[in-house]
Amino acid sequence: MRNTTFATLATAALAFGATLAAAPALAQTIDTARIEAGGGNDWPTYHGNYKSYHYSTLDQINTGNVKDLQVAWMHFPGRSTRGVQSQPLAADGVLYYSGSYSRVFALNGATGELIWSYFPELDDALVARQTHSPYNRGIAIGDGKLYVGTVDGRLIALDLKTGKPAWDTKLMNSQKATVGFTGAPLFAKGTVVIGSQGGEWPGRGPIFGVDAATGKQKWQFLTAGGNDYDVAAKKTWGNDSWRTGGGGGWMTGTFDPPTNTIWWGTANPGPLYDWSGADYKTQGARPGDNLYTTSVLGLDVDTGALKFYHQELPHDAWDFDSAVGEFISIDRDGKQLMVHPNKSGFVFVYDRKNAEVENVWRMVENINFVRDITSKGELIGRRDFTAGKQDEVLCPHISGGVSWNSGSYDPKNGQYYKIGQEWCMKLSVVKTAAITEPQAQLNIGANFTIAKPPGSEIYGHLDARDPITGAKKWEVRYPEPPLSSVLSTGGNLVFVPDARGVIHAYNALDGKELWSHNDGTGHQGGIISYSAGGKQYVAVVAGFGGMATDDYSVQFGELYKSMPKDTGALIVFGLK
Amino acid sequence: MLHVSITTAQQAPAGQDKLDGETLFATTCGWCHADGGREAGKGPKLANSQRTDDFIAQRIKHGKEGAMPAFGGTYNDEQIAEIIRYIRGLKDDAG
Numbered sequence: 001m002r003n004t005t006f007a008t009l010a011t012a013a014l015a016f017g018a019t020l021a022a023a024p025a026l027a028q029t030i031d032t033a034r035i036e037a038g039g040g041n042d043w044p045t046y047h048g049n050y051k052s053y054h055y056s057t058l059d060q061i062n063t064g065n066v067k068d069l070q071v072a073w074m075h076f077p078g079r080s081t082r083g084v085q086s087q088p089l090a091a092d093g094v095l096y097y098s099g100s101y102s103r104v105f106a107l108n109g110a111t112g113e114l115i116w117s118y119f120p121e122l123d124d125a126l127v128a129r130q131t132h133s134p135y136n137r138g139i140a141i142g143d144g145k146l147y148v149g150t151v152d153g154r155l156i157a158l159d160l161k162t163g164k165p166a167w168d169t170k171l172m173n174s175q176k177a178t179v180g181f182t183g184a185p186l187f188a189k190g191t192v193v194i195g196s197q198g199g200e201w202p203g204r205g206p207i208f209g210v211d212a213a214t215g216k217q218k219w220q221f222l223t224a225g226g227n228d229y230d231v232a233a234k235k236t237w238g239n240d241s242w243r244t245g246g247g248g249g250w251m252t253g254t255f256d257p258p259t260n261t262i263w264w265g266t267a268n269p270g271p272l273y274d275w276s277g278a279d280y281k282t283q284g285a286r287p288g289d290n291l292y293t294t295s296v297l298g299l300d301v302d303t304g305a306l307k308f309y310h311q312e313l314p315h316d317a318w319d320f321d322s323a324v325g326e327f328i329s330i331d332r333d334g335k336q337l338m339v340h341p342n343k344s345g346f347v348f349v350y351d352r353k354n355a356e357v358e359n360v361w362r363m364v365e366n367i368n369f370v371r372d373i374t375s376k377g378e379l380i381g382r383r384d385f386t387a388g389k390q391d392e393v394l395c396p397h398i399s400g401g402v403s404w405n406s407g408s409y410d411p412k413n414g415q416y417y418k419i420g421q422e423w424c425m426k427l428s429v430v431k432t433a434a435i436t437e438p439q440a441q442l443n444i445g446a447n448f449t450i451a452k453p454p455g456s457e458i459y460g461h462l463d464a465r466d467p468i469t470g471a472k473k474w475e476v477r478y479p480e481p482p483l484s485s486v487l488s489t490g491g492n493l494v495f496v497p498d499a500r501g502v503i504h505a506y507n508a509l510d511g512k513e514l515w516s517h518n519d520g521t522g523h524q525g526g527i528i529s530y531s532a533g534g535k536q537y538v539a540v541v542a543g544f545g546g547m548a549t550d551d552y553s554v555q556f557g558e559l560y561k562s563m564p565k566d567t568g569a570l571i572v573f574g575l576k
Numbered sequence: 577m578l579h580v581s582i583t584t585a586q587q588a589p590a591g592q593d594k595l596d597g598e599t600l601f602a603t604t605c606g607w608c609h610a611d612g613g614r615e616a617g618k619g620p621k622l623a624n625s626q627r628t629d630d631f632i633a634q635r636i637k638h639g640k641e642g643a644m645p646a647f648g649g650t651y652n653d654e655q656i657a658e659i660i661r662y663i664r665g666l667k668d669d670a671g
Contacts, residue, residue: 081642128639128646131607271603398607428612430602441650442604447612545642550608550618566642 030091030141030160032189036257041531043090046138046184046252047406048528051329054408055488056529060536061575062491066505066515072537072574073112077103083543084568087138087184087485087526095530095539097570098136101127102150106163109532112572116163123152126175131442132197135546137404138184138252138526140192143212147192149181155194155210167215172196177203178440179248183325188255188262191218191301198223198248199267199321200443202434205247205293207264209304219304223247223266223292226306238287244434244443245286246270247293251325251404256338256352261307262299263338265322269293271445272398273429274317275387281315285431285445289314294321296340296348298355310355310377312342317384318369319398320344326406328416332468339409339467345401345420346373349468361470363463364401364420366453369394385429393451395424399548403481405524408488409467410508416467417494417508421481423458424451450551458555462486462496464511474511476504480556483548484523487538497523497540499552500559503571519571522563524549535574543568595655597662604647605659613666619644623666632660 030044038049039057048054061069077084077099088097095109101122106115127134133151140147145157145166153174157166171194174180179197186193191209198205205223210216225242226233234242246269253264269290276284291309294316298307312322320343328339329352336352345364350357357377371381383394400421407418427448435441452458460481464473482498488508489495497503499522505515522544529538544552545565552560601612610617625632633656637648651659 125649128641129649131645133645134642272607426611430599430606432599432603435603435650439649441647442607444603444607447602447606447610449610449615449617547607547618554610554616 029144031143032257035142035187042092043088043528043530044141045089046087046140046186047254047326050188050255050257052254052327052406053411054406054485055410057490058529058531058536059490061489061493061529061538063493063507063514065575066491066493068576069505069515069517069538069573070576071517072572074572075105075107075112075570077105077568077570079103080543080568081566082135082545083522083524083549083565084541084570085135085137085525085543085546086541088528088539088541088570089139089141090528090530090532090539091141093532095572096139096141096146097541098139098148099568100136101134102136102148102156104139104146104148104158104163109530109537110535118158118163118165120150120154120156122150123175126152129439130178130180132179132182132547135182137182140185140187142187143190145212147185147187147212149183149185149194151180151182153177153180155181155185155192155208155215157212157215169210169215169217171208171210171217172206176439177201179203183250184252186252186255186262187212188301189260193253193262193264193301195249195251195264197250197267198246199319200270200272201246201248202244202270202436202440202443204242204245205249205267207249207299209301218302221297221299221304221306223249224269226292233291236288236291238282241286244270244436245290245293249323251323253325254327255301256329259353260301262301263327264297264299265324265340266293266295266297267323268316268319268321270434271432271443272319273385273427273444273446274315275429275431275445276317276384277386278384280317280384290316296322296350296355308354310348310350310357312348312377313344313379318344318394320369320400324402324404328409328467330409330467337468339416341402341407341418343400343402344369345396347470348377359468363418363470364396364422366395366422366424367401368392385427387429387431389428393424393454394427395453396421397423397425397450398448399423399551403483403548405483405485405526408486408494410488412490413508414466415464415473415508417462417464417486417488419460419462419482419486419496421460422453422456423481424453425449426451450555462494462506462511464508476506476511480552482523485526487527487529489529495527495538495540497527497542499523499544499549501542503540517573519569521567522549522560538573539570541568541570595658597658597660600651600655600659601662608644613663622663625663629660632663
């Protein structure tokens with residue numbers, strides 16, 4: 001297997017070698033085995049490796065010398081409408097990342113020198129109509145190509161060394177569905193998986209498996225009501241409401257190599273809010289449990305067949321979806337577990353064989369959409385609204401108890417570093433109707449306003465916790481919830497890029513701040529560490545804008561009022 | 577002519593009476609224009625707007641890049657007029 005890949009690569013290197021400008025030596029190709037091994041000098045997949053640790057084993061930068069960390073180089077992607085929200089990747093000394101409008105760059109990881117760039121031509125008229133656009137949250141690499149989705153419904157493959165398009169496949173009719181792809185694809189075993197946006201959009205939220213070599217679609221999984229033969233799932237949607245059910249899988253999940261299984265989280269059903277009252281099985285806009293929305297799915301990577309699932313919130317009436325893509329594989333006490341945060345602020349712990357719930361714990365204080373979720377995953381004391389103004393605020397706020405960005409798990413010390421967000425909203429539920437013609441429209445079903453939690457201010461916190469039990473070791477608080485991903489490293493450091501624009505480095509053991517740097521504008525994307533030319537770097541994207549951040553100026557005042565929503569940069573740090 | 581077909585779980589297709597401005601607003605605008613347009617949120621407060629009807633209609637049709645989506649492909653002039661009527665009728669009470 002490997003030998004063939006090497007041979008192909010060698011030929012490719014000969015063919016394109018002359019056109020390459022100072023590209024660092026490409027020792028190997030990125031394949032499933034290398035992503036599985038992860039760690040080391042590279043960051044070859046969205047979540048770092050298939051275990052989704054967002055952790056780098058590198059320890060050149062550590063608690064002793066982090067005070068000497070400084071900017072090594074920067075890169076400006078330009079046209080950063082709604083900021084830069086992506087997670088960079090790194091392999092063999094090259095850094096790859098994407099910006100708004102799915103612009104992709106390959107840069108020398110040591111110097112920032114451009115190796116190639118690719119700007120796809122998008123349907124501008126469609127982009128102007130889209131609510132969740134034109135940001136892009138990341139890319140995948142594997143088998144000699146780089147993969148990126150577009151908001152107009154395409155998945156594009158570029159030659160990893162030259163940036164030349166290898167294929168460009170239109171997977172969905174975004175002109176009609178109004179939604180496309182903003183999430184990073186996942187490469188695994190010759191298949192590229194990507195999920196569409198959905199949720200409050202009256203479609204059926206497809207997740208696709210595409211042949212990495214040819215760009216041909218291999219399979220499709222419809223998250224609202226399941227695929228056509230799945231009669232049982234459709235019975236969980238009264239009055240055929242699955243036809244406009246929403247769903248989708250807009251963040252990147254992961255791959256479990258031993259079982260050949262893709263783990264993917266799905267988005268909420270539409271309308272976002274329902275007016276069913278307590279009898280949600282028979283009343284309201286979408287009577288029933290609404291499979292497979294707000295669920296985690298186990299799909300066969302080759303066929304897309306559903307192996308198992310768990311619906312985290314049956315009949316989600318609060319937009320606390322399961323789209324968060326973090327699936328952290330941890331083995332403990334003879335059990336093979338998978339940890340997955342739900343947007344509500346509850347964290348689910350599963351058996352990796354079958355998604356049976358092993359535990360549920362709370363990442364945030366302010367939760368009142370249910371009284372509780374038991375350790376077996378059962379919802380207790382649900383608040384199912386009827387139409388009209390709700391007297392009590394709903395917690396958390398629609399932007400979630402956790403964001404779509406990822407926490408970080410340090411396998412050395414067993415701690416999970418994750419950001420929680422404490423905020424609520426005033427809510428008035430309004431009966432609406434799904435609009436599908438001439439093109440799909442948002443279906444929200446409510447008017448609302450961000451609000452303080454009862455008896456406290458809005459705030460965010462970085463927690464160090466046991467990922468299985470939720471036991472908290474330490475916490476750092478922020479006056480405004482940070483929205484970006486977290487990085488932990490072999491140097492016993494935890495990096496948090498905050499909303500104001502400051503990146504902090506903490507001692508992983510006690511949360512003591514050891515270093516900080518102002519990047520000049522808010523963060524709401526990824527952060528990685530990698531090595532190039534024998535030197536360790538930390539790369540972070542800065543650039544604010546989008547649905548969650550757009551509440552900050554009214555809520556938190558001046559710093560955010562003047563913070564641009566159309567700029568951003570990649571900032572790379574190294575030791576002096 | 578633009579045609580908007582609406583499907584609801586209870587009745588498909590819904591009658592034209594479903595197309596009032598308040599419903600349209602809560603369907604597509606309420607996420608960004610807080611408290612039904614009565615308060616500033618992601619988008620500006622719309623209650624007591626000093627903008628002309630024409631300005632509002634143009635903004636709804638064309639949106640604004642990176643801030644507000646364009647609705648001109650979905651809503652016809654009649655529906656946009658309904659939405660403007662809803663905005664003009666908003667009481668400036670945040671409560």
